[in-house]
Amino acid sequence: MGYRHIDTAEYYRNEKEIGQALHETFAAGLKREEVFVTSKRSLTDLGLDYLDLYLMHFPVAYARGDNFLPFDDKGQAFTLDIHFMETWKAMEKLVDAGLVKAIGVSNFNISQMEEVLTNGRIKPAVNQVESHPYLGCHRLLEYCTAKGVVITAYCPIARPGSQEAEEYKVGSLLEDPVIVEISNKHGKTPAQVCLKWQIQRNVVVIPKSSTPARIKENSQLFDFELSEDDMSAINKLDKNGRLCWFSLACTTHQHWPFDEEF
Numbered sequence: 075m076g077y078r079h080i081d082t083a084e085y086y087r088n089e090k091e092i093g094q095a096l097h098e099t100f101a102a103g104l105k106r107e108e109v110f111v112t113s114k115r116s117l118t119d120l121g122l123d124y125l126d127l128y129l130m131h132f133p134v135a136y137a138r139g140d141n142f143l144p145f146d147d148k149g150q151a152f153t154l155d156i157h158f159m160e161t162w163k164a165m166e167k168l169v170d171a172g173l174v175k176a177i178g179v180s181n182f183n184i185s186q187m188e189e190v191l192t193n194g195r196i197k198p199a200v201n202q203v204e205s206h207p208y209l210g211c212h213r214l215l216e217y218c219t220a221k222g223v224v225i226t227a228y229c230p231i232a233r234p235g236s237q238e239a240e241e242y243k244v245g246s247l248l249e250d251p252v253i254v255e256i257s258n259k260h261g262k263t264p265a266q267v268c269l270k271w272q273i274q275r276n277v278v279v280i281p282k283s284s285t286p287a288r289i290k291e292n293s294q295l296f297d298f299e300l301s302e303d304d305m306s307a308i309n310k311l312d313k314n315g316r317l318c319w320f321s322l323a324c325t326t327h328q329h330w331p332f333d334e335e336f
């Protein structure tokens with residue numbers, strides 16, 4: 075379909091498959107430098123020599139066990155008392171060693187960004203956070219833009235019909251009357267409008283779909299433009315509609331990020 079940005083992580087349990095698919099594509103002629111691979115762990119599993127972007131997935135350090143991400147009997151993840159700055163300093167060494175071209179963070183709030191920007195040697199290239207019209211992250215975007223840090227939006231169409239959308243009463247973004255009206259006006263789909271809104275405010279988007287027609291739809295964004303009125307109507311939909319609270323994973327930890335407004 076022409077996508078060139080791959081976002082993965084150890085947590086998604088698909089690095090081996092993605093590595094295999096990439097190698098098939100390289101064998102068919104695509105060059106490594108023509109794809110941008112972001113991950114939150116491993117070169118070995120992906121079978122690559124370097125990552126374009128390596129992200130710290132979460133500010134809280136999880137304990138490693140025989141099981142991936144082990145939980146205690148209260149359903150909370152086992153965590154470690156390792157400060158994210160310690161992890162960041164280790165990641166900086168990977169840039170020095172040429173194993174990763176750029177490093178960044180994910181799910182970091184403004185105070186945590188401030189700490190990395192103040193105490194780190196290398197500036198984070200990216201902060202990857204949940205963002206869609208119901209969770210605009212307007213403060214964080216303004217802060218990161220001023221500091222020259224790119225925001226990447228995950229869940230950019232707010233996981234339509236998911237359990238979390240129901241559990242956290244986020245609702246169905248793709249059926250929102252404002253989004254539907256704007257999409258009808260432009261002859262585009264609600265998902266395309268949500269993605270275009272992010273692109274027009276300089277936010278990178280990483281929609282996920284396993285449906286070929288939607289994968290294509292989500293890439294057809296460059297033949298229309300949202301007006302200023304469209305942009306501000308979408309901005310007003312913000313309602314702190316977070317889907318990914320990582321609530322099983324350490325809400326009591328001092329570095330759990332979502333106590334602060336994004």
Ligand SMILES: NC(=O)c1ccc[n+]([C@@H]2O[C@H](COP(=O)([O-])OP(=O)(O)OC[C@H]3O[C@@H](n4cnc5c(N)ncnc54)[C@H](OP(=O)(O)O)[C@@H]3O)[C@@H](O)[C@H]2O)c1
Nearest residue numbers: 081180228229230231232233265280281282283284285288
């Ligand atoms: N850093 C982090 O902590 C973090 C957390 C979560 C996600 N992420 C990243 O962000 C990516 C996207 O997030 P996400 O998958 O959670 O949420 P999302 O992209 O907002 O939503 C994915 C869901 O939307 C459906 N969908 C996709 N395109 C659609 C369209 N055009 N119309 C209607 N439905 C559509 C998909 O269904 P089908 O697949 O059935 O088509 C899938 O169920 C992930 O793949 C991952 O790389 C990062």
